[in-house]
Amino acid sequence: MKILQIIEISKIIDLLSYTIPSIVTGLIAYYFFLNHTKTEEKKLKILALKENQKNSLPLKLQAYERMTLFLERINPSKLLIRVTSVNNDKNSYTISLIDTIEHEFEHNLAQQIYLSEECWSVIITSKNATIQLIKNASENTTIENAEELREVILRKMLDITPPSITALAFIKEEVKSFI
Numbered sequence: 358m359k360i361l362q363i364i365e366i367s368k369i370i371d372l373l374s375y376t377i378p379s380i381v382t383g384l385i386a387y388y389f390f391l392n393h394t395k396t397e398e399k400k401l402k403i404l405a406l407k408e409n410q411k412n413s414l415p416l417k418l419q420a421y422e423r424m425t426l427f428l429e430r431i432n433p434s435k436l437l438i439r440v441t442s443v444n445n446d447k448n449s450y451t452i453s454l455i456d457t458i459e460h461e462f463e464h465n466l467a468q469q470i471y472l473s474e475e476c477w478s479v480i481i482t483s484k485n486a487t488i489q490l491i492k493n494a495s496e497n498t499t500i501e502n503a504e505e506l507r508e509v510i511l512r513k514m515l516d517i518t519p520p521s522i523t524a525l526a527f528i529k530e531e532v533k534s535f536i
Contacts, residue, residue: 413471414535420471421532424480427465428521428528431458431487434514442503450503451495455488476531483524490520 429435440457442450462484469477494500494509 417471417535418532420468421528423465423468424472424476425525425528427461428480428483428525430461431484432519432521433487433490433510434519436487437507437510442507445502445504447495447500447503447506450506451491454491458484458488473531476528479524479527483520486520 430439436454436457440450440454442453472480490513491510494513495506497509500506500509
């Protein structure tokens with residue numbers, strides 16, 4: 358009986374001496390294959406990302422160009438030249454100026470998907486500050502008509518930097534960072 362047990366243990370040891378190296382070799386091969394697959398997947402993702410960035414750069418630049426144009430168009434000194442008063446009424450002119458700014462903004466809303474959150478925030482702040490500047494000037498009771506309103510706003514632009522100029526400076530710096 359003991360001899361049979363020794364023979365069976367010997368067979369088990371022989372079997373293990375063949376199986377253990379096979380299992381170890383299989384695990385090592387699996388580990389290397391898994392690492393190789395992950396590395397190749399990362400390479401493909403990086404290549405796809407680079408290709409997407411290469412394709413999206415022109416769209417991003419176009420968005421920054423459009424928002425630059427928007428900011429130029431809402432600059433009070435340029436806006437007041439472009440938008441004239443029909444009947445020289447101060448309130449109508451104020452509404453017309455604000456409507457023009459809002460219309461320009463709505464026309465460019467889709468550009469926000471290509472801009473950074475911070476840049477979009479700066480643009481909105483610039484738009485709102487310009488509108489507020491116009492509203493504040495129109496609330497002045499000494500101003501009686503649209504022509505006087507224009508003069509007051511233009512004089513104010515001599516004293517302060519227009520909000521759109523500040524936003525333009527921000528856009529220029531941001532564009533420099535990814536070109």
